[in-house]
Amino acid sequence: MRVTDEAIDRIKQMIVTGELRPGDRLPREPDLAARLGLSRSSLREAVKALALIRVLEVRQGDGTFVTSLDPALLMETMGFVLDLHQDASVLEFFEVRRILEPAAAARAALRMPDADIAMLRKLLDELGPEPSVEDLLASDVEFHRLLAVGSGNRALASIIDSLRQPTYRARIWRGLTQNDAVAQTLAEHRAILDAIEGREPEVARSWATVHIAGVERWIQDAVNLDGVEPPPTRRKASAKSPRVLSRSTPVEY
Amino acid sequence: MRVTDEAIDRIKQMIVTGELRPGDRLPREPDLAARLGLSRSSLREAVKALALIRVLEVRQGDGTFVTSLDPALLMETMGFVLDLHQDASVLEFFEVRRILEPAAAARAALRMPDADIAMLRKLLDELGPEPSVEDLLASDVEFHRLLAVGSGNRALASIIDSLRQPTYRARIWRGLTQNDAVAQTLAEHRAILDAIEGREPEVARSWATVHIAGVERWIQDAVNLDGVEPPPTRRKASAKSPRVLSRSTPVEY
């Protein structure tokens, strides 16, 4: 086994065994390298790899730390990976969303605290009857995020959140071309929330299914029409993103 | 932005834009370093990070290559991450499985080719009526994997597969303590397969739900009993695992 791979494993084990806890600081590079019996260069490769998947966080001039290991944080890696599958398999990921989001909505109807429901209601109310496409998308993303969190299952919420990433471009495209989609989205959001508020899981599930399926169907049709391609939305990632994974910043949604 | 992070991004972009395709070989370390304008050491950190998440594969003495980028391969990263959440949130991941696997079973009932169904049948038949715990677990893993693949959705299959990883230890524990679990598992597997063969998606979904819920309930009970802890199953990963992520080898399931 390569020394670097072994270092990755050793550090991982230090976390699993509890020797290193979330937020803990790792020994200095030279010290840890000595302890693991390898050179700084090799250790740095291991640390960089673990930083990419958000297990470690390096702060220049300060030190290297174990992250919170929050599922949501760890799942960000999935978004990075999903970026590699932009064109072809978007529909496959969409189908997974169509499975997970209704389930999350149903669970939210059972478990979501009243206070969080109120927050969700406020989010919808703050959006005017005819919002801009940008505002709608921002609200949409936040709505689904809170809905997923409301399921009370962090792992479920994280996966849903990650799956949303690779499809948001398609949704932007939809917002730009289909004007009645705005009103429809708003109405469906309210229907889902009403069901949750009324503690009716099956109604929430159904509305969520309708909501996701609507977008999915539209994308499906668009894909089937030959020559129809989403407009290029490529951005220079290097300049904007301070994160290692260089993900899209929230403001872009 | 750190030069290494920029290198990660540049390589990612080279893949996204199609300049590098799956299976392609990257330029030699010195050449690529020169092209990206950084040192070999820094480039190596970037390559190591991308190798950890299975985007690149390095073969000493041969070269560095883009992997197949198969969703299943990419999702392996999730398993690595999930290993960090062994104790507390296993049940959360289990709940996601309880959502996804029945959905996959239902879809398999609609889409799975007859030939694949026959293969699944053969898998179950080859297992004797009273198999060893090891054989049962191996068969179980393969059964669920084929079932997920049978859904016809690679993304769904990959996620299910990844989620299975962090729970297999719990299942091993179950197999060792509950003897009737063997017969029950076999019967449930057959029931699921019968439903798929009969092209009855809702029946398949229900049996899959029962199957997963059974294990989940058992784990739930075990967790609730104070002082009951799974036996240590720690292994020396360094010696056994040739993969970068040092995951469990199939034979251990």
Next chain:
DNA sequence: CGAATTAATTCATCCGATCTATATGCCGTA
């Protein structure tokens, strides 16, 4: 007391030498 400067700590980057694994072509043998 507060602000600015300085110093110490820590990671970031680079360099180039040496080691190791792999692939491939050459060569001898059958």
Next chain:
DNA sequence: TACGGCATATAGATCGGATGAATTAATTCG
């Protein structure tokens, strides 16, 4: 010609030290 083993080229693996940059803390000065 066919096969097997050896030599060599290639490419990644590892190392250790020098230098730069960012952050934090201590110190000094107004």
